[in-house]
Amino acid sequence: MLELFRFHGGVKPASHKQESAAAPIATAPLPELLVVPFRQSATGSAAILVQAGDRVLKGQPIGGAEGPFGATVHAPTSGTVRALEPRMLPHPSGLTAPCAVIEPDGEERWIERVPLDPHTADPEALRARIRDAGIVGLGGAAFPSHVKAKASIDTLIVNGAECEPWITCDDRLMRERAAEVVAGARILGRLMGAKRILFGVEDNKPEAAQALRNTLGEGDSRSCQVVAVPTLYPAGGEKQLIRVLTGIEIPYGKLGPDFGVQCFNVGTAYAVARAVLGGEPLISRIVTLAGNYATPGNHEVLIGTPMAALLPLGGPKPDTDRVVMGGPMMGFPVPDLTVPVVKATNCLLAMSPALFPPPPPEMPCIRCGACTRACPMVLQPHELYWYARSKNFGKAQEYHLFDCIECGCCAFVCPSRIPLVDYYRFAKSEIRAREREKLAADRARERHEFRQFREEREKAEKAAKLAAKAAETKAKLAQEEAAKAAAGENLGAGATVPAAAPPPADDKAALIAAAQARAAARKAAVAPQNTENLTPDQQAQIAAAAARRAQGRETKDSV
Numbered sequence: 001m002l003e004l005f006r007f008h009g010g011v012k013p014a015s016h017k018q019e020s021a022a023a024p025i026a027t028a029p030l031p032e033l034l035v036v037p038f039r040q041s042a043t044g045s046a047a048i049l050v051q052a053g054d055r056v057l058k059g060q061p062i063g064g065a066e067g068p069f070g071a072t073v074h075a076p077t078s079g080t081v082r083a084l085e086p087r088m089l090p091h092p093s094g095l096t097a098p099c100a101v102i103e104p105d106g107e108e109r110w111i112e113r114v115p116l117d118p119h120t121a122d123p124e125a126l127r128a129r130i131r132d133a134g135i136v137g138l139g140g141a142a143f144p145s146h147v148k149a150k151a152s153i154d155t156l157i158v159n160g161a162e163c164e165p166w167i168t169c170d171d172r173l174m175r176e177r178a179a180e181v182v183a184g185a186r187i188l189g190r191l192m193g194a195k196r197i198l199f200g201v202e203d204n205k206p207e208a209a210q211a212l213r214n215t216l217g218e219g220d221s222r223s224c225q226v227v228a229v230p231t232l233y234p235a236g237g238e239k240q241l242i243r244v245l246t247g248i249e250i251p252y253g254k255l256g257p258d259f260g261v262q263c264f265n266v267g268t269a270y271a272v273a274r275a276v277l278g279g280e281p282l283i284s285r286i287v288t289l290a291g292n293y294a295t296p297g298n299h300e301v302l303i304g305t306p307m308a309a310l311l312p313l314g315g316p317k318p319d320t321d322r323v324v325m326g327g328p329m330m331g332f333p334v335p336d337l338t339v340p341v342v343k344a345t346n347c348l349l350a351m352s353p354a355l356f357p358p359p360p361p362e363m364p365c366i367r368c369g370a371c372t373r374a375c376p377m378v379l380q381p382h383e384l385y386w387y388a389r390s391k392n393f394g395k396a397q398e399y400h401l402f403d404c405i406e407c408g409c410c411a412f413v414c415p416s417r418i419p420l421v422d423y424y425r426f427a428k429s430e431i432r433a434r435e436r437e438k439l440a441a442d443r444a445r446e447r448h449e450f451r452q453f454r455e456e457r458e459k460a461e462k463a464a465k466l467a468a469k470a471a472e473t474k475a476k477l478a479q480e481e482a483a484k485a486a487a488g489e490n491l492g493a494g495a496t497v498p499a500a501a502p503p504p505a506d507d508k509a510a511l512i513a514a515a516q517a518r519a520a521a522r523k524a525a526v527a528p529q530n531t532e533n534l535t536p537d538q539q540a541q542i543a544a545a546a547a548r549r550a551q552g553r554e555t556k557d558s559v
Helices: 123-132 169-176 178-192 206-216 238-246 266-278 307-313 370-374 381-389 393-398 409-413 420-494 508-525 536-558
Strands: 034-037 061-064 079-088 096-104 155-160 196-202 224-229 261-265 284-291 297-302 322-325 347-351
Touching: 034 079, 123 178, 123 266, 155 169, 155 178, 155 206, 155 238, 155 266, 169 178, 169 206, 169 266, 169 284, 178 196, 178 206, 178 224, 178 261, 178 266, 196 206, 196 238, 206 224, 224 238, 238 261, 261 266, 284 307, 297 307, 307 347, 370 381, 370 409, 381 393, 381 420, 393 420, 409 420
Parallel strands: 155 196, 155 261, 196 224, 284 347
Antiparallel strands: 034 096, 079 096, 284 297, 322 347
């Protein structure tokens, strides 16, 4: 018998699960248009692979995985891409992102599906198949599963707790498709080298737990085990379920693989089995319609189905005033019903004033400590509240703001009805925004500094080139002067210069004649320049001209 542990805090809200868990999974019909966002994972968008007007097949990649944390996006059905345009996403911000608008042709023509044998396939090929199938965490985080599957672990935990009220999509999936869930868990366990696989299922889902046990049989009782965990919110949190099943408490800043354990949702395991054994990418998921509906239930819905086309399947009652994506504890109001179903959509909760009364007015914190006792992450929510409210974000981070999983336990037990999670989300968004601004400023400064460095480097290189050229020119001139001097000395040594007789005193004419004789001798000793390419006649003409000039100078001197 596996020993169970208890995590800190937690609450027990009314489950309200029987309303939607009673009926089997139904298949949602094809809508008139599918709006498929290219951002389907928590780590970024996909590269667009199609153009408006293209014909696509069911399961065809329309967005390629970018980077090591990317996930592929596929066409949910066959049809025509009518547009590539920004559309609003199901997010509290209501912001838009690039989407492919596909008009179904109703033919449901698949791409070629190629199964893989998980027993003989290379581990890298299996991870590539999971990545190319676009599989992300279907418990709500939407983190790419092929990245988590790279870890080497001892224990694989398959999360079937589904602790949040009203949501029953995992419950029905385990009841009806336990074989695929177990097959996907075994593939993941083999891929990561796990010695044992633990299926954690809350004890308020006995049918789901029994379906898994029936699939496993008696032979896998040691390596694979289904464990009923106590119903306590948020037992389905990754760190909380690891604590309950293994006793390992994951500290702040650490992950499960650091302690030899990894956790996957049952929906993720099911998608892995479909991708590996059937060659089918993730193009649909189970969505719970619960709350203020006439016929609540679970439906298998194509990714990209507008929520406005899905809600009529449950029949919202007339007093429905808003729709929440997710559960009442961690969900958020849908900004517009035209937004599509995405891979993270596990529930569309219809709310009404009668079923979900508006919260009473917020009152001052009385520092009762109820939030601290209920926090499953062992934080101090009241301190985080004060620092978030006063915008002292540095102190909020010192109190491990980002370790908060936004489960809502603190707000659930607060006697002053303070929406504590809203303050934490505000603080997180502000910190992220400031970090982005700081990063942008740092990059701008780095670019400016590099530009200055480049300009100074280019200026220094130019000055060095000019100095080198000047030195080269100076050296060349010096060599030419030395060569000329050497040539002059050699020619002077070989020439016969008549020795001038010492002029008699006071004989001015004799001195002038001697000077002229020496000059003529020097001219005769120096070879004419630039005459190598002249003909003999041209050289003779030049010599005659030089003689006439000499004669003219002598005549002038004599006069």
